[in-house]
Amino acid sequence: MPDVTRETLSSVLEEIALLLELKGENPFKIRAYRQGAEIVESFDGDIVARAREDDLKGIKGIGEALQQKLHELATTGTLEFHQKLRAEYPDTIFDLFDVEGLGPKKVAALHRKLGVDSTASLKQACEDGKVAELSGFGKKTEQKILEALARRERFADRFLLHTASNAAETILDQLRAHPKVLRCQYAGSLRRSKETVGDLDFIVATDAPGELTRWFSEMEIADETIVRGDTKCSIRLDNGLQCDLRAVSNDEYPFALQYFTGSKEHNVAIRSRALKQGLSLNEYGFSGDGEVPDVHDEADLYKALGLDCPPPELRENRGEIEAADDGELPRLVELENLRGTFHNHTTASDGRATLGEMADAALDLGLRYLGIADHSKASFQANGLDESRLRKQIEDIRAWNRERGDELWIFAGSEVDILKDGSLDFDDDLLAELDYSVASVHASFTLDEKTMTRRIIRALENEHVTMLGHLTGRLLLRRDEYAVNHEKIIDCAAETRTIIELNCNPRRLDMDWRWWRKARDKGVLCAINPDAHRPEQFQFLKFGIGIARKGWLRKEDILNTRDLESVKDYFGQPKAERRL
Ligand code: DGT
Ligand code: CA
Ligand code: CA
Numbered sequence: 289m290p291d292v293t294r295e296t297l298s299s300v301l302e303e304i305a306l307l308l309e310l311k312g313e314n315p316f317k318i319r320a321y322r323q324g325a326e327i328v329e330s331f332d333g334d335i336v337a338r339a340r341e342d343d344l345k346g347i348k349g350i351g352e353a354l355q356q357k358l359h360e361l362a363t364t365g366t367l368e369f370h371q372k373l374r375a376e377y378p379d380t381i382f383d384l385f386d387v388e389g390l391g392p393k394k395v396a397a398l399h400r401k402l403g404v405d406s407t408a409s410l411k412q413a414c415e416d417g418k419v420a421e422l423s424g425f426g427k428k429t430e431q432k433i434l435e436a437l438a439r440r441e442r443f444a445d446r447f448l449l450h451t452a453s454n455a456a457e458t459i460l461d462q463l464r465a466h467p468k469v470l471r472c473q474y475a476g477s478l479r480r481s482k483e484t485v486g487d488l489d490f491i492v493a494t495d496a497p498g499e500l501t502r503w504f505s506e507m508e509i510a511d512e513t514i515v516r517g518d519t520k521c522s523i524r525l526d527n528g529l530q531c532d533l534r535a536v537s538n539d540e541y542p543f544a545l546q547y548f549t550g551s552k553e554h555n556v557a558i559r560s561r562a563l564k565q566g567l568s569l570n571e572y573g574f575s576g577d578g579e580v581p582d583v584h585d586e587a588d589l590y591k592a593l594g595l596d597c598p599p600p601e602l603r604e605n606r607g608e609i610e611a612a613d614d615g616e617l618p619r620l621v622e623l624e625n626l627r628g629t630f631h632n633h634t635t636a637s638d639g640r641a642t643l644g645e646m647a648d649a650a651l652d653l654g655l656r657y658l659g660i661a662d663h664s665k666a667s668f669q670a671n672g673l674d675e676s677r678l679r680k681q682i683e684d685i686r687a688w689n690r691e692r693g694d695e696l697w698i699f700a701g702s703e704v705d706i707l708k709d710g711s712l713d714f715d716d717d718l719l720a721e722l723d724y725s726v727a728s729v730h731a732s733f734t735l736d737e738k739t740m741t742r743r744i745i746r747a748l749e750n751e752h753v754t755m756l757g758h759l760t761g762r763l764l765l766r767r768d769e770y771a772v773n774h775e776k777i778i779d780c781a782a783e784t785r786t787i788i789e790l791n792c793n794p795r796r797l798d799m800d801w802r803w804w805r806k807a808r809d810k811g812v813l814c815a816i817n818p819d820a821h822r823p824e825q826f827q828f829l830k831f832g833i834g835i836a837r838k839g840w841l842r843k844e845d846i847l848n849t850r851d852l853e854s855v856k857d858y859f860g861q862p863k864a865e866r867r868l
């Protein structure tokens with residue numbers, strides 16, 4: 289049987305919808321495929337098995353034509369209809385859909401009228417002023433497209449943390465299972481939990497380096513071998529991510545792991561510290577005139593330099609070496625410390641799972657409480673709730689708590705829009721009925737820094753705003769942050785006792801890790817918020833924890849490490865009286 293997953297099915301349908309739109313096909317047909325993709329994605333049951341057995345009758349929204357196609361796809365691994373459609377266009381045309389601001393209709397117009405079929409030809413057409421002349425585009429759109437293309441180029445060689453992490457875990461599992469591998473780990477920016485990753489760096493300890501580099505280049509996941517030597521090998525995965533493997537001896541392993549974990553700045557500082565002690569340090573070991581210390585793991589290596597071992601996330605030469613010297617490294621928060629989560633969505637706004645489904649998933653994860661914060665009405669594109677729908681949701685949540693609150697407590701909240709002038713999308717009376725609120729900016733991103741900062745500060749000053757959502761609105765590798773003064777927001781959050789969220793969505797990871805230590809020292813409390821729109825997205829918490837650690841945060845700095853009663857107490861106090 290071909291290796292077909294739910295994602296294969298839905299992404300092929302989604303791609304068909306795009307292709308049909310490119311061709312200018314009938315909108316009903318297009319919609320049927322797009323809806324089909326959504327249904328497949330959220331279907332409660334083993335949709336792949338049912339497609340394989342041609343047992344799709346009676347599923348609402350999957351008509352006969354789709355049933356047949358899903359069956360073909362599930363049994364053969366490909367779909368002729370899709371392949372034929374695809375063959376009409378060059379592969380590069382699909383890159384155009386990733387350009388910010390370009391939907392299928394625009395791509396279709398560019399293709400049909402200007403013959404644009406790649407980001408390169410799009411850039412050329414913009415530079416020639418041809419795009420501005422197309423009806424429905426104009427000078428401004430042309431400029432926006434050029435900016436989006438420039439951003440793409442800038443980010444072209446980087447990957448989101450979760451893309452890198454998923455690939456790395458798959459490869460690491462295989463390395464661990466290899467009989468000739470004594471120890472292995474990924475190093476580099478992923479081990480340091482950077483918000484984006486350039487390439488993956490694996491270190492293995494082995495007595496058979498040549499055998500391992502060959503095995504690595506022949507792994508099924510490898511799309512291409514870039515270089516292969518006796519101790520080094522680089523491959524590329526089909527998503528473009530490069531993976532470097534270095535095979536070293538067991539004695540060299542701690543040195544290689546430390547060196548390739550980086551960061552470069554951290555390494556430079558560590559090396560000069562070693563030199564001052566008469567030791568020269570490189571990726572293979574210590575050398576010096578006198579006796580060289582015995583090193584079995586990274587902790588030994590740091591200990592030889594008179595240092596506690598800094599967690600990888602801290603190794604950016606931003607004070608961790610001094611703290612390690614003084615025995616003052618923080619005890620960083622861990623995933624196991626989390627007791628609940630705030631800021632999650634349901635089908636009431638733009639989530640893909642119902643309140644009950646999200647609650648069941650939270651229970652499965654062993655969480656004790658769950659905060660629901662669906663969008664408010666100004667976010668109409670996300671189907672934001674108006675007053676009456678929100679009141680109804682509050683009632684549903686209270687009913688859940690009466691029935692099942694001793695298993696999982698649900699907090700009724702809202703992700704309330706901060707409007708352009710800093711006022712909120714709901715009035716105070718309604719906000720007061722909620723257990724908590726997350727206030728976020730979702731529109732009017734182009735204000736200047738001063739105006740944007742004032743806008744957000746006005747929201748934080750509202751006593752019903754419990755936390756601030758995704759501070760900068762950035763979408764990593766896609767959209768830059770809007771202009772906002774972090775220092776002023778942090779000061780205001782401390783003063784008004786407003787929590788700042790650490791949004792764990794891998795596209796956001798916002799507020800940025802570089803600000804958390806300062807915020808913590810000023811007395812700002814953090815909430816690690818997955819912003820989950822479906823149950824699987826609770827997994828984002830893992831990346832939030834990585835970023836929190838990178839920001840020097842400890843368990844006590846984070847609201848959702850507290851037990852249920854403490855959180856209830858916290859929300860129950862008037863905002864001005866809340867303390868860390
Ligand atoms: P990336 O891949 O761009 O996300 O970032 P890294 O940190 O993974 O960088 P990468 O893959 O180029 O190198 C891995 C580590 O190797 C890096 O964090 C530190 C170490 N390293 C690489 N080049 C140098 C260097 O020229 N000097 C020093 N001291 N260390 C280096
Ligand atoms: Ca790297
Ligand atoms: Ca590398």
Ligand code: ZN
Nearest residue numbers: 703728757758
């Ligand atoms: Zn939001």
